[in-house]
Amino acid sequence: MKENEDENQLRKTAIDFIQKTIKEKTIVVFMKGTHNFPQCGFSAQVVNILRKNKFTFCDVNIFSIPYLREEIKQFSNWPTIPQLYVKQVFVGGSDIVSEMESKGIFFQEINNLIESHK
Numbered sequence: 167m168k169e170n171e172d173e174n175q176l177r178k179t180a181i182d183f184i185q186k187t188i189k190e191k192t193i194v195v196f197m198k199g200t201h202n203f204p205q206c207g208f209s210a211q212v213v214n215i216l217r218k219n220k221f222t223f224c225d226v227n228i229f230s231i232p233y234l235r236e237e238i239k240q241f242s243n244w245p246t247i248p249q250l251y252v253k254q255v256f257v258g259g260s261d262i263v264s265e266m267e268s269k270g271i272f273f274q275e276i277n278n279l280i281e282s283h284k
Contacts, residue, residue, distance in 0.1 A: 173233075180237040188251045192280060193223035196238045197248035201225040208260035209248045215263055216250075219273045252276055253283035 188194050193216070199205030201213045201223070216223050228235040228247055235247065242249055242256045250257040257263065257279070266272040 176232045177237060180231050180233040181241065183231055183234065184238055184241050187224065187226060188254050191224040191251075192253060193221055193276070194226060194251045195223055195248050196226045196228055196234075196251075198228060200227050205229075206247075208246070211260045212248045212250060212263050215267045215272060218267075219276070221276060252279040255279055255283070 184196075195201075195209070195212055195216070197204060197206075197209035197212065199209055201217075204210035204213055213225070226234075228238060238247070238249055239245055244256065244259060246259045246261075248260055250259070250263055257276070258266075263272065266275055
């Protein structure tokens, strides 16, 4: 019984962290690794697109908190990492971010989200 209680508490801690982070930060990337040391190509791709567009962002290494990887997927109802949030709105993963960038709409869409949620 104690194990389940411990696991539940760890999961709650992860969920609380997710909610607090996306509420406090304008742009957040939940990713494998950090912006300086991405641990997968998809995470690196999102970081590079954000940098190219000169956005300041917060990176969260999903390996840094127990159950964070599982809970962010549940939270967003999205199965993959990385995940980009802007002003508490889930934008998408690397596929969506890359598609927006290739269509030339990423910069404007992110700015629109920032402006509309001030």
